[in-house]
Amino acid sequence: MKAGGRTPDGCSRGRGIPRGREWVGQFADLASSGKPSVCWDDRDSVSSSRGLRDKTPPIVRPEQGGVSSGKVRDKNTAEHSNCGPDICPFDICTGDIIGPVKLNLSLLQVNREKRRERELSKNVPQHRYLGPGMVLLKNFISHQDQVHIIKLCRELGLGLGGFYRPGYRDGAKLHLQMMCLGKNWDPESRLYGVKRPFDGAVPPKIPEEFKNLVEGAFQASHDFVRQNSKSDKSVEDELPWMLPDICLVNFYSNDGRLGLHQDRDESKDSLHKGLPVVSFSLGNSAEFLYGAERDVDMAEKVVLESGDVLLIGGKSRLIFHGVSCVRVDTAPKRLIEETKLKPGRLNLTFRQY
Template sequence: MTDRLPPLNIAGFEIHKGFLDRAAQAALVEAIRGVARAAPFFAPVTPWGKPMRVRMTSAGRVGWITDRRGYRYEPTHPSGTPWPPIPQEVLAIWDAVAEDARQPDCCLVNFYGEGAKMGLHQDKDEGDFSYPVVSISLGDSATFRIGGTERADPTQSLLLESGDVVVMGGPARLAYHGIDRIRFGSSTLLPDGGRINLTLRVVA
């Protein structure tokens, strides 16, 4: 991790720019490769049957799932195998930015390939919104759109780069947010390009 600068505060989102140096980013990628070997990436669909543009997997006590049965957390990968533990390298970031919050139950891993994006949404499938959500960016830069707690609230955008960490807590915990696009090939961290986003959540 790099020497830490005070985070930016944008609409209640804490943005830790350059929180992870190149070596820490590379170590995280290797840790996530281990997660993906135990719980391979899969192509999710929405409850309405629409394919999502990201591929995903999870680590932790539970993993986040979306399919025709709805959005939810499950104790096993779609294959039926348990999710692997959250890597210690990831938990260390949570400990550094989430203050006294207890350890997360889930690390959702989303992979954005060329052309992938994520529409505005709230993280609201958890049981206790007093805990923050921590998001870690690896690989290609992305345009991150943030809004308010109502879908019709005004939005603003900022660029998230590899090594940036975002904390969504307090008034921003249920704010709408999404990824408009990635700048494919803007980073050399992933040999074939793309972006990995890790989202840490307390579920219970």
């Protein structure tokens, strides 16, 4: 499906972007204040620019006079009323999910959800071959694993090195919250490093359970490619195996998005070999665009739903891709009940440096 035009559910982002501001990406808004004046919970005036650093203004660091100057990332001491865009803790869930989970779903809703899950698992495979080295594993992550991932990301996201929202000097910001695991990715320099430059935090390790899921996704996608690829290459050549040492975790609120970009900050060797980026989607669905050029009108569109895993490697490793919108209220109800995930979408992308 091509990406251009208004979608049935009214998602029509990516239009009317000022031509003179192409550096912010095709889905971006511009904050007008010229200063990073919002705290993290204000997610209405943000923009995206991942992968477009060459044309982006620098991120405002505390030492550069941003309003966050001097603050430390500590959820107990952070001054929420006057914190800058880059160091206030951000909770992806509402309320307390520690302790026994209380389900508020009616029996009818529970049964409907269970039926949905049964139907999904009956109709395997619904996986899709999107191109050479590009596979979408539908509903790959089980409900229980999705719950676990969300809870763990919540916990890690509230600690040191947790979620933050990169902001730029002129007030434009990525339209998402981000946390790095394994290595830090710095949107300003587009370099990976051991520490976050602005607060010195060392990113948490990638949990082993996440790595196991990535391994399972490779196995499933290799089986799938074997059956579906028309290429005479071996599956290992078409979709090389990788061991993730980086995971970027994004939380998109319902108005979140990410402009078309390439993931090309990993090592030359990794890019040269086409080592895949493996992407997990949880929560609300997203409209995901991809294509050979940074052009929304030329891009293909696929909907990523909760539990889907997308692998982008081999010949597709450097495709342009982005999230044009999040579809409101599309997350499985049981998942929201059990995790209290805020309205939005959680995305994890695993890479090998």
